Amino acid sequence: MALTNAALLKAISEDRALASAMMFPHRHPQASPAFHVEVMDLWRAEDEFVLIEAFREGGKSTLSEEFLLLEAAFGNFGYCLIIGETYTKACQRLEAIKHEALRNMKLQSLFGRLRQDGRKWNEHQIELPNGVLLEAHGWEEELRGFKWHDLRPDRAYLDDIENKERVKDAAAVAASMNKLYLELMPAMDKVKGKIRFTQTPLAEDCLVTRLRENPDWTTRRFPVCNGDIDDPSTVALWPDRYPMEWVRKKRDEMERAGQLRGFMQEYMLLAIGTQDKPFETDQIAECAVDPAPWLPKVVITDPARTTNVKKSDRSGRVVVSRLGTKILVHSSIGAFWKPDEVIEDAFATSSRFGDAAVAIEKNSLDEWLLQPMRAEMLRRGVTLALKPLSAPQDRDKTQFIMGIQPFLLAGDIVLVGGRGAHAQLVAEIQNFPSGKRDILNALAYFQRVFSGVPVYEDFGQWNIVSYYEPSQQHPMALAFNSNGADTTAALICIEGQRMVVVADWISPVPPKEAVNDIVQLVRAMFPRARLTAWVPADVMDQADRMPVVAALRAVNLYPMRGEYLNVARGALSPLIRTEAKARRLFQVDQESAKHTLNALAGGYNFPIDRAGNKGNVPETGPHRTLIEGLESAVQALSSQRDTALPEGIHMAVNPQGASYVTTLPRR
Incomplete structure (x- = not known):
């Protein structure tokens, strides 16, 4: 023994x-x-x-x-x-x-x-x-x-x-x-x-x-495994206790909780220093409710080309608005969406947030995504105010996302609804620069979405009304405009000196169909309204070439000649700033004129170049088309009002499109 x-x-x-x-x-x-x-x-x-x-x-x-x-x-x-x-x-x-x-x-x-x-x-x-x-x-x-x-x-x-x-x-x-x-x-x-x-x-x-x-x-x-966790050839060091399925599940679990750095440290033996982690949890500001619900929202989407859960990036999407220097984040999500799901989310989210404009990264995706999105607009008869975004060419994704660091440090990135409503975004902030960062990348585009100088910086909450009901005694004007791709219209109620935008439309269909639909809808809503139509003088000068004029005449609504676009630019400013009887002279119904609200709150703006110089012409797009038509009509109406003609006077238009006073009664 x-x-x-x-x-x-x-x-x-x-x-x-x-x-x-x-x-x-x-x-x-x-x-x-x-x-x-x-x-x-x-x-x-x-x-x-x-x-x-x-x-x-x-x-x-x-x-x-x-x-x-x-x-x-x-x-x-x-x-x-x-x-x-x-x-x-x-x-x-x-x-x-x-x-x-x-x-x-x-x-x-x-x-x-x-x-x-x-x-x-x-x-x-x-x-x-x-x-x-x-x-x-x-x-x-x-x-x-x-x-x-x-x-x-x-x-x-x-x-x-x-x-x-x-x-x-x-x-x-x-x-x-x-x-x-x-x-x-x-x-x-x-x-x-x-x-x-x-x-x-x-x-x-x-x-x-x-x-x-x-x-x-x-x-x-x-470390817990001998290579990239997502690589099929990677082998676990202790397969009987910690197989690769467990490793991947644990990694994903900690990433969702914003603890990816902890996982890499504890299991992969890769410690990331504070200097490499630019975003800290205490930098995330939050609020329980939207402090400015009237502000227009913008849907920013960063689509992914593939949907391989293990290998590809996710599609990131945020809904944001700007209040001064603060960026309010109303919704955020990251998902492995197919192209049709990206498009569906764009329409659904835009509708949920008051016909919000949609800004979408378009690099190499023009035909892959934007063309089907335009086709979907025609199919649904719903227009999205699209703003294609170009990915930065002078820096990589990490450097681009780092652009939001000053805003986080200042507490200017505010999560509406609290962190619990933005769990994925909070996790990406905590994990950055490791892990997924698709929602963060979408958020970083707010610097481009909200770039530029609004044409009407004085427009604010005092210019907004809810559920406005126009009186039958007040005349109404339809301000039409067209840029070739979109037909726009704004319905204005004229209360003496005050003007209220009651409703608006941006339509991607040809002017003939768009004008007919809009006019029928207005006549159904306000059958007894004294209605006139207006188009910019630039359009009237080319009446034979512009289908919108012919479309108006086809529905027996002969358009009045508005002011030239360049002359009318800024025409809303005096009305926006002036107050009479505790009300501003220019107001917008936030329930039914959301396109106008979105445009005046920032969508209609002068672009800023890389040198910091302001452009002389507003940024092109449906918002510009809509507001230019509105400006043209308001300028002309204000000029007529300044002639001190009595309200309700009978007006007519000659074959050249010029309006004149007539003694003939209206039908």
């Missing part, structure tokens, strides 16, 4: 990984992976300083306890220090060793009783019958002057001694380096001393990263 035990002792002495499996099978419910053998070899190596990095719950502490107990039982060292982050944690590690020493019958059958009769073990010390001492200490203690009888420590085990406080800055890390080199190392036995350090990196600059680059230290890293 003694011979058998001697052979077994020799076998487990030569192969500590085998010893661990044989002596502690109850501590290894899953099959031990190959990297555990490497860990045991590193512990036993002749190298003086060894650093072992392993992923969270990778078994590094369990193996350390088993190795130290076996070494102590063999008497391969005389005095071992177990140093933890705190004294309590070091004692917990020693307690696990103590538990095995007292209750592991396999160990006792080979080495006899490991507790000497009559000797009491302390919470921080255990002495084996062979005279070996294991002692627990916290890293916060002063590590000087250790001695046991005539022995100095010849083993030291540093177990996850770093924490967030000890890696908060370079000075804190330097303090740990000083403690290691100026306190612990001088306290060790100069001939037989060995230090083993197991740790997961907590920062880009920490004790681990500094020792990793030190040639005096033997280092080995064991």
Whole structure:
């Protein structure tokens, strides 16, 4: 029997990984992976300083306890220090060793009783019958002057001694380096001393990263898998316990919670420093309700070309509005949408947020997405105020997203509804620059969507009414305009000096159909209204070429001649600013004239070039077409009003389109 035990002792002495499996099978419910053998070899190596990095719950502490107990039982060292982050944690590690020493019958059958009769073990010390001492200490203690009888420590085990406080800055890390080199190392036995350090990196600059680059230290890293997590060829280091399915699921779970950086740190051993994480959680501002519900919204979409959940980017979409310097985020989502789903979301979201304009990244997507979207407008008879966006060519995606950093720092990015309503966006902010960032990329486009100078900067909440009901005694005017692609109209109620935009339309169908539909709708809504139609003088001058004029005449609504577009620009300003009887002279119904509201609140603007110079002509698009038609009519109406003709006077139009006063009664 003694011979058998001697052979077994020799076998487990030569192969500590085998010893661990044989002596502690109850501590290894899953099959031990190959990297555990490497860990045991590193512990036993002749190298003086060894650093072992392993992923969270990778078994590094369990193996350390088993190795130290076996070494102590063999008497391969005389005095071992177990140093933890705190004294309590070091004692917990020693307690696990103590538990095995007292209750592991396999160990006792080979080495006899490991507790000497009559000797009491302390919470921080255990002495084996062979005279070996294991002692627990916290890293916060002063590590000087250790001695046991005539022995100095010849083993030291540093177990996850770093924490967030000890890696908060370079000075804190330097303090740990000083403690290691100026306190612990001088306290060790100069001939037989060995230090083993197991740790997961907590920062880009920490004790681990500094020792990793030190040639005096033997280092080995064991992340949870050996490559890109999404690569099908990547293999898990411990497949029986952490298969790749679990790794991917855990990664996605932590990413959704905004903890991707924590996953990369704890499981992939890739620590990202604060300097590489420009966005912090405390920079995210939020509000429970929309502080300015009257503001027009813009839907910004960053579509993805593919929908491979594992490989491709998501389509990112946000709904934003601008209140001064603040950007209000009303909705946000990231999804693996197909092209038809991107289009469907654009229409649904625009409708849900008051016919919001749709800004969409168009790089290489013109025919892929914009053409089907225009076709869908014709099919539905609904127009989206589209604003194609070009991806930046002078910087990459990360640098483009970094453009929102000043706004976050100033608290100018406000999540309406709170963080819970924007879980995906918050996660991307917390994870950036790691992980998915498609919603962030869509949000970064607000700098382009809200660029330019609004033509009517004085327009505000005081110019907005809700559910306006025009009186039959007041005349009404339909201000038409067309740019070739869109036909626009604004219905104006004229209350003496005051003008109220009651409804508006932007239609992608040909003018003949658009005008007919609009006029029929207005006549059905206001059958007794005294209605006149107006078109800009620029259009009247080309009446034979412009189908909108012919379309109006076809429905027996002969258009009046408005002012020229360049002359009329800015014509709304005096009315917007002037107040009479506690009401502004120009108002817009926010329920039924949303296109006008969106245009005046920023959609109708002068562009700004890269040099910061304001353009002389407003940015082209349906908003400009709509407001230019409105300006032209208002300027002409104001000029007529300035002639002091009595209200209700009969007017007619000659074949050339010029209006004149007539005594003939109206039908």
